[in-house]
Amino acid sequence: MSKDVPSVPVAASKKMQSEGNENEFENLLNSVNSAPIRSPLNTIPDPSQCQTEAIRAIGSSMSKRTGNSGPSFEISKVSSQVTPARRTSSVGTRLPLYTGGKGGSSSRVSRAIAVASSEPQVEVPCFELVLIRVRPISSTEHVSQGYGRCLRQESAQTLTWLGHPEIRFTFDHIACEMISQEKLFRVAGIPMVDNCMSGYNSCMFAYGQTGSGKTYTMMGDIGEMDGELNEDCGITPRIFEYLFTRIKEEEENRKDEGLLYSCKCSFLEIYNEQITDLLEPSSTNLHLREDVKKGVYVENLMEYTVCSVDDVLKLLLQGTTNRKIAATHMNSESSRSHSVFTCTIESRWENDSMTHLRFGRLNLVDLAGSER
């Protein structure tokens, strides 16, 4: 059934490493004590609790480096970590506390990070999740090229590559080829938004071979139909639809505190080690800088205030049109660059005669595909 192909159709989406800042204005000295309690970081569900019928049912397959064509797979890596109040800014020793992922090619990592400063040490939790998404074989691959599946899914965490010898891989979670964009968003996207709104930075990135489905997963079909997102739209538009719904609810529920959110987005591309603003393509060769207050940032990158999912869709459409694409032998519209869509979510509210300010940053990264 299977036929060798020269490259690996592997896609990965990673949602990882985040830092959050909660900063309280004005009465800074009292800030730590008066800060409202955040939701727990690991609102990200245990992948084993996220199984869907489709995932359980499928014996889907994927290709491996030396192997056969077939559906690609993706990895979502999720992590969140929070820094406490801004005064304790320097992060010190990392204390890895590995939980699970024994013996597999990936592991779920839950870490605590000790914040080194003159103040008492604060444990900074960190949460990561690696998720594989298997892409179905296209009709061209199946009919014209005669490729078949080369994988068997054993469980929600384990896949076997049907080579000689067979090789088993274990991940935090495997989303089979039948998983819908919506379901994937519910597993990987919602917890990220919830964490960001609680002031934890979050990052998701898609990693894998050209044509394996990274852009489909991260962006998909960005258009709208009758004011609703397309069924095929990817995780990014869905994240913002959910984010603005949550913002509306929160602002409504905490009217008495005058809670207000504001969101700013930027969209950049890294191509040939050069950074370009995808929303202002003449702005190219931008520089990475580091600042004590801001941390690492891209100088002169434009940020746009967004108030609705429509605002975000416009930016996504504008940016993806400007992204560098070219044909590869596996994908006629292959992204040749890395893209990073960032949203900074800031919230401000009054409580006990103090103004509170909280930040969370969301990074959504679609890496360029590898042809090797």
Ligand SMILES: Nc1ncnc2c1ncn2[C@@H]1O[C@H](COP(=O)(O)OP(=O)(O)OP(=O)(O)O)[C@@H](O)[C@H]1O
């Ligand atoms: N889960 C899926 N279901 C159906 N079609 C898919 C799926 N994933 C990807 N595809 C289709 O496969 C093709 C390649 O996907 P995509 O462009 O997202 O790959 P990619 O990994 O981003 O590639 P590159 O790295 O070359 O940019 C597209 O036509 C896309 O619509």
